Amino acid sequence: MPLMTGEQYIESLRRLKTRVYMFGEQVENWVDHPIIRPSINSVAMTYDLAQDPEYADLMTAKSSLTGKTINRFTHLHQSTDDLIRKVKMQRLLGQKTGACFQRCVGMDAFNAVFSTTYELDEAKGTKYHENFVKFLEMIQDEDLVVDGAMTDPKGDRGKAPHAQPDKDLFLRIVERRPDGIVVRGAKAHQTGAVNSHWHLIMPTIAMREADADYAVSFACPSDAEGLFMVYGRQSCDTRKLEDPCSVDVGNSRFGGQEALVVFDDVFIPNEYVFMAGEYEFAGMMVERFAGYHRQSYGGCKVGVGDVVIGAAALAAEYNGAEKASHIKDKLIEMTHLNETLFCCGIACSAEGHPTKAGNYQIDLLLANVCKQNVTRFPYEIVRLAEDIAGGLMVTMPSQKDFESDLPAGRGGESVGEICRKYFATREDVDVEDRQKVLRLLENLCLGTAAVGYRTESMHGAGSPQAQRIMISRQGNIQGKKDLARAIAGIENR
Numbered sequence: 469m470p471l472m473t474g475e476q477y478i479e480s481l482r483r484l485k486t487r488v489y490m491f492g493e494q495v496e497n498w499v500d501h502p503i504i505r506p507s508i509n510s511v512a513m514t515y516d517l518a519q520d521p522e523y524a525d526l527m528t529a530k531s532s533l534t535g536k537t538i539n540r541f542t543h544l545h546q547s548t549d550d551l552i553r554k555v556k557m558q559r560l561l562g563q564k565t566g567a568c569f570q571r572c573v574g575m576d577a578f579n580a581v582f583s584t585t586y587e588l589d590e591a592k593g594t595k596y597h598e599n600f601v602k603f604l605e606m607i608q609d610e611d612l613v614v615d616g617a618m619t620d621p622k623g624d625r626g627k628a629p630h631a632q633p634d635k636d637l638f639l640r641i642v643e644r645r646p647d648g649i650v651v652r653g654a655k656a657h658q659t660g661a662v663n664s665h666w667h668l669i670m671p672t673i674a675m676r677e678a679d680a681d682y683a684v685s686f687a688c689p690s691d692a693e694g695l696f697m698v699y700g701r702q703s704c705d706t707r708k709l710e711d712p713c714s715v716d717v718g719n720s721r722f723g724g725q726e727a728l729v730v731f732d733d734v735f736i737p738n739e740y741v742f743m744a745g746e747y748e749f750a751g752m753m754v755e756r757f758a759g760y761h762r763q764s765y766g767g768c769k770v771g772v773g774d775v776v777i778g779a780a781a782l783a784a785e786y787n788g789a790e791k792a793s794h795i796k797d798k799l800i801e802m803t804h805l806n807e808t809l810f811c812c813g814i815a816c817s818a819e820g821h822p823t824k825a826g827n828y829q830i831d832l833l834l835a836n837v838c839k840q841n842v843t844r845f846p847y848e849i850v851r852l853a854e855d856i857a858g859g860l861m862v863t864m865p866s867q868k869d870f871e872s873d874l875p876a877g878r879g880g881e882s883v884g885e886i887c888r889k890y891f892a893t894r895e896d897v898d899v900e901d902r903q904k905v906l907r908l909l910e911n912l913c914l915g916t917a918a919v920g921y922r923t924e925s926m927h928g929a930g931s932p933q934a935q936r937i938m939i940s941r942q943g944n945i946q947g948k949k950d951l952a953r954a955i956a957g958i959e960n961r
Contacts, residue, residue, distance in 0.1 A: 471528070471539055472611045473519055474512030480612075481508065481663065484689075487696035488662055488727075495699070498662060502712040503705050506723030506916075510569040511613060511663050513561060513722070514541055526557040531608050532826070533601060538608045541571040544582055545828040551817035555767035559810065562771015566912065568724030568920035570613075570660025572764040577616030577668045578604060579827055580757035581685060585742050586825035588749045596685075596742045597825070603687050603740060607666065614687075615664035617655040617729060618757060620672040629675070629682040639669065639731060640681045641744060648737040649744055651684060654730045659924075661727040662697055664690055671743070674751030683750040685743035686736045694734040700726035704915040715867040715903050718911025724920040758938075759832045761929035762839035766813020769842055772921050773806040773849055776912050780853040782905045786897045787858065798852045805845040812838035833942040840935040846925045850913045861906045862914065864891065870903065 472480065481499050488498045498504050518527040518539050529543040529550065530536070545551050554575070561569045582604070585597040607614055620629075623637030632638065639653030655661075655669065668687050675683045688695065702725075707717050714720070743749060781799055784790045816834035823829050854861065865887050872883035881889070888899045911917045926932065953960055 471518050472515050474516040477512050477515045485691040488699060490699035502708040507725035508663050510565045510567050510722045513565055514569055514571050526553055533605050539611055541575045542608045545579055547828055548818050548820045551820045551828055551830055552814055555813040555817055558764055558767025559771040562768045563774050565722040566719050566772055566775040567722040567917050573616035573659050574614035576757055576760035579760055580753055581742055582827055583823035583825040584749055584753040588746055592746060599739055600742050612665040614666045614668050615658055615661045616668050617658050618670045618672050619655060619657050621654055621656050629679045638682045641684050648735055649741060650733055650735050651731050652733050654728055656728050658727050658729045661729050670753050670757055671750040675747040677747055680745040680747045683743060683745055683747040687740040688736055692734050694732040697727040697729050702916040702919050715907050718907040718915055719917060723916050758930050759830055759835045762835040763813055763816050763830045765842040766809050766838040769846055769925055770806055770810045776849055776853050777802045779905050779909045780856045783857045786893055786902045788894045795856060798856055802849045802852050805849055809841055809845055812841055836935040836938040839929055842925045843932040846921055853909055854913055857906060857909050861910050864906060
């Protein structure tokens with residue numbers, strides 16, 4: 469079938485019987501819910517841009533499995549050029565939405581599971597790779613969204629999965645049948661889970677034999693029996709309930725989402741099982757997925773960073789301060805930090821290499837350096853944006869106050885007239901335009917979009933310490949010592 473449009477994608481979600489809970493209630497029409505819909509719009513943009521000839525080279529690819537034209541978000545990377553195009557695609561989407569567009573996790577999971585199952589089958593004589601290839605062909609042909617799910621709730625972080633007082637705090641196999649497995653547990657912080665047609669599950673850590681039941685990878689549809697989701701709370705989210713199109717929302721069209729995905733004894737047919745107890749390969753799948761996803765942050769966060777920088781520059785212009793040397797210097801610093809992140813994403817892609825399975829993997833050391841920088845630079849970019857914007861970004865009256873005709877002034881002026889009078893700026897700048905750009909900055913720095921731009925930059929794809937561990941493993945300190953010995957004339961004893 470041809471690639472879907474954004475509208476066709478939205479309509480396809482209506483056909484699902486996905487169970488979603490939010491604010492203590494089940495959400496029946498979650499597709500049109502004002503809190504959820506902006507995140508759906510962000511995913512729809514990944515479809516609409518794929519329809520645009522201007523972006524075809526970035527947004528689409530030729531399937532290595534079927535030879536058909538597919539959305540790049542369902543693609544297996546076939547070269548370093550593919551890896552680079554991925555990063556550029558992610559930057560483009562960040563620029564277009566100013567938010568998380570939620571399909572990166574599935575794309576990164578596809579490539580990690582593809583290569584890991586190949587080597588697992590090679591070692592164990594299993595048929596997981598064949599299962600996965602058939603699954604991915606279906607996803608490509610039907611142009612579907614898949615949530616890549618790795619993070620378990622984990623419970624007591626000091627205990628292994630099998631040693632948890634509550635065994636369900638890591639997702640596990642609770643029953644093995646001739647035709648499949650039954651799984652129980654949950655995946656937390658799942659980006660775009662509600663908006664996805666399917667879920668691709670992976671183990672969350674390297675495992676030992678005692679944890680074999682937790683070494684599981686599989687796929688299941690969002691409306692599988694026993695699967696349900698609890699929608700994650702975000703800062704300022706209920707502004708969308710007040711008036712979804714209000715200036716106060718900041719970014720009324722686009723947004724992101726996270727959810728707790730619960731597997732309450734869900735049956736998984738054998739054809740969708742990609743690992744079931746082969747604990748020796750859990751660590752490989754985790755490491756490869758983490759590498760791909762850390763590369764992703766060198767694209768998506770850079771695109772959103774472009775929007776932050778642009779909004780800060782507009783705020784300075786509207787304030788009449790754009791010519792100040794310190795403003796120019798701060799914008800230069802923000803640009804320098806943002807482009808450094810992009811350089812890291814491109815570098816780990818350009819240094820990629822083929823796996824045994826044939827798809828391409830990024831340079832893991834450089835991918836971890838990329839994500840380590842992402843845990844820091846967006847925070848500095850936001851700090852500078854807040855500096856440039858000024859206090860009005862967080863103390864501005866509501867849009868309802870700006871529109872209020874309630875008398876308040878001694879001359880009979882309304883609350884709205886008073887607000888427009890005292891928050892006016894340059895004569896050629898409309899007061900509402902100033903409102904809009906400051907609310908956009910608030911959304912990116914402190915509001916719903918800050919989930920994706922700030923906290924996700926810190927903890928997504930692993931917290932900072934996870935990258936430092938990988939950098940330590942892959943930094944080749946011994947080789948660097950040998951270089952120093954050779955130049956200094958020291959014998960290697």
